[in-house]
Amino acid sequence: MLRHLVVALPLVLAALPAMAEDLAFDLVNKTSSAVTEFYTSPVETDDWEENMVSDPIGPGEQATATIADGRSVCEYDIRAVFADDDTVEEKNVNLCELGSYTLHE
Numbered sequence: 001m002l003r004h005l006v007v008a009l010p011l012v013l014a015a016l017p018a019m020a021e022d023l024a025f026d027l028v029n030k031t032s033s034a035v036t037e038f039y040t041s042p043v044e045t046d047d048w049e050e051n052m053v054s055d056p057i058g059p060g061e062q063a064t065a066t067i068a069d070g071r072s073v074c075e076y077d078i079r080a081v082f083a084d085d086d087t088v089e090e091k092n093v094n095l096c097e098l099g100s101y102t103l104h105e
Contacts, residue, residue, distance in 0.1 A: 023074075026100040027052075028062040035103065037081035038065065042073050043092055056083065067095065 029035050034056035039048040049069065057063050067076070074096035079089045080103055088103065 023067040023095045025065055025098045026062050027065045028102040029057045030104050032059050033082040033084045034058045035080055036083050039079040040067055040076045043075045
């Protein structure tokens with residue numbers, strides 16, 4: 001099953017700082033499988049950071065994700081893992097401009 005990620009920009013980008021230590025966004029699951037793992041990693045890092053999902057995010061559900069890694073960077077690589085073992089990765093996502101991140105079939 002093919003899934004992809006869609007980034008939705010907030011209506012007021014000016015309200016977000018250009019560089020922030022804590023980045024928060026809504027993770028929206030519009031697939032038919034639960035999201036069981038969600039990882040981010042600064043683009044200059046070769047390893048994935050900790051899994052951000054403590055409870056699966058079911059189809060049609062959403063959760064707030066916060067990256068509180070103390071870094072002042074905006075560009076992250078993203079990886080989502082689903083209950084059916086499918087995975088999706090996207091590179092070089094500017095999370096400072098992100099309002100929500102949507103997973104689609």
